[in-house]
Amino acid sequence: MIINFINQSDADSKKQERLVIIDAGHGGSDPGATSPIKGLLEREVALDVSRKLNVLLKETGFKTYMTRENDVAVSLRDRVTVANKLEADLFVSVHANAAMNTRLATQEYRQLVAEAMFRAIATYFEEINK
Numbered sequence: 591m592i593i594n595f596i597n598q599s600d601a602d603s604k605k606q607e608r609l610v611i612i613d614a615g616h617g618g619s620d621p622g623a624t625s626p627i628k629g630l631l632e633r634e635v636a637l638d639v640s641r642k643l644n645v646l647l648k649e650t651g652f653k654t655y656m657t658r659e660n661d662v663a664v665s666l667r668d669r670v671t672v673a674n675k676l677e678a679d680l681f682v683s684v685h686a687n688a689a690m691n692t693r694l695a696t697q698e699y700r701q702l703v704a705e706a707m708f709r710a711i712a713t714y715f716e717e718i719n720k
């Protein structure tokens with residue numbers, strides 16, 4: 591997970607006005623890393639975790655925008671352009687490294703990852719809202 595903080599000086603906005611861009615890494619013709627186990631692709635894991643994170647953020651009142659909602663290729667240039675155009679408060683890029691374990695293959699583990707990311711984001715905004 592890579593979190594880039596932008597507009598940090600804008601600390602007095604309400605959470606409801608916060609826009610988080612969720613950038614599911616890779617997609618389409620760009621598979622990202624391939625797990626040695628079962629051929630699991632990073633693009634699939636990144637999208638799944640991103641969708642779960644999107645649900646968690648929206649449930650608690652954040653505005654969100656996903657750079658991709660399906661298995662399509664999005665150029666790095668387009669991802670950056672969107673982030674700048676929408677003047678997001680936070681840009682979260684979701685990636686997953688290939689490793690010799692099967693944990694990321696499970697929905698339960700992906701949900702845990704999404705929840706951990708959600709908590710990190712919520713904590714960040716709590717801190718800058720103080």
Ligand SMILES: [Zn+2]
Nearest residue numbers: 615622685686
């Ligand atoms: Zn990646």
